Amino acid sequence: MSSGLPPILAAAQPTANFNFSGFPPFGYLFPSQIQAGNSNGSSQNSSSGRGFKVKRHRQRVDAGEPRNTYQGTTSTSTSSNTSTSSATSTSFSKKTSPSTPEEMELPTTTTSTSSSSIEQENLNHHLLDEENEEIEAMKVENDVAQEEQDEIDAEYNSTHKEELDEMGEERTSPDSNSSSASKRKSFLPQKIGEELGIDFGEETEQINVSVGGNTTDDTTEESTDDVEPKDLSALQAQLQNGNHLADQQRRFYAAFIEQQKKQLMAAQMMQASKINIENLLSALRGEVMNTFAKNMEKVVKDWIAEEVSKQETSVVAPQVPQPPPPPPPFHHIFPAANPLFHMVPPHHPMPGGGIFPPNFNAFNAFNALRRNLQDADSSDVKRKRAKLDIKKEEITSSRASPLSPSASPPLGRFFPAPTMVGHHYGGMNFGDREDSPTNSDELSDCGYEGNGSSSMLTPMHLRKAKLMFFYTRYPNSNLLKSYFPDIRFNKNNTAQLVKWFSNFREFYYIQMEKFARQALAEGITDRSEIFVSKDSELFKVLNTHYNRNNHIKAPDRLVLVVQETLREFYDAIKQGKDVEPSWKKTIYKKFQIINRLDDQIPDFFKEPNFLERLET
DNA sequence: TCTTATCCTG
């Protein structure tokens, strides 16, 4: 505190990647119209609210402003937990939109009078490029994915430059009037997801080694090419040892291989015809994902059913001791050591390594599925435990729904009993609508419900959400839901979860403002002098807020995000924008719309045990 | 009208 933000300024060396000295930081984000509008609106507000309890003369557009298109609804396309995307998706999701011309238009250029829209375009384009470059440059360490991204980046840039040229002058008038929103729509950032392909590639028991990189199979043809053989051999190896599941696994893998081939072929075709690679890719991905998921599910289900039936028959007919039929195949995905790291030692500002490998979620699904089915099938075996849990439930919530008492909560292990700190987290939400007959899905409010999942978000979930914030600042509700599989979501708890993230952002931005002002006060003269590293004061503040016990190692990219945010705030403040009514709005908007700064959330967040690990 | 997102207050 005393020394302000020394670390931030630490290296006052404008690193090479930041050659780009002068893009008018927000000029394009602050069209004069908006300001005019602001003054109008605010005056209205103040006049009307001046009297009594003050109608909170709000900053006019403020509140919901940055809200950008319906993330949620659009994203529902990918909603089914098997989300799509690739390593590069966060950065480039926006250009998947076919409507190229609009793409480059940044939201705020609603200027109907815009005589120089082209210039703005160029600016914007420049901005995007610049940021991409920066980000990429700074996360050099990130392996192969990096290269792919570069490739794509190049393509992206070139294509867009062409487009820009083509578009030339004509397009000033017609769409410049279309609401900024519609333009933004084309941006619609849609990330989410983790590559299923990968998961399977790595699904082999030898997690540690197995071809980490492969993951990105889908982005380029070559990569898929490379991956294929590896996968095949790995799979074959698998097939060799597979005794119990040999059959099922064979089918399973066969399906997978088929998918891969499909993918490959498609990729080649795509290459040949050079047509909108992006689109094809995404479509392809979706398709593969779907079919693959289906196949997997089916195969696994089959196998489980078989195993279960086997088990049952074996029970009936006294046979050889056949204790645990389904071998605990892939239990330790994480070599005990560390799903949860600790902060890296302060000294390397740009630690290599990258974040955790996005592996093993197939296993989760698998195990979960297995569990579920077993639960269902051998329900009588579980009755006892169910009863126990019910008792618990009754204790914690006097008004526990008498419904579905027989339902077994296999979630016991997901959901550590002590976390039932109902007071102040769940129950009271409903006080307000005791009468309302509208509660359709309420029965689950106070605890477990048929499926065994609870609808109550606990402090553990909060912790987890905070950690997720390290990766994504603007998650949509579907993404969130997919990362809380143990929660049975209804309107209330989804809203709560979303609200959490809103609060997280609030804190985040407040810190940004604070430190930006500090930086300014310390005499920093240019945004490029602002640096954030993992031992920066600001970063520490954030870390203690979101990752108090260092449950995870902060993602490397986070520092970039923070730095970029901080710089934006710095610029805005430096230029006196902060006197304007809703000056932060534009920054929010920027980070929301261009939220390619969001990272992918590692898959281990979906681990059922993840919550438990957070307890310590 | 429903959603999403912010601001503000407690």
Add this chain to the structure above:
DNA sequence: CAGGATAAGA
């Protein structure tokens, strides 16, 4: 962190 007010997109 939750609730309410509020704004704006769809």
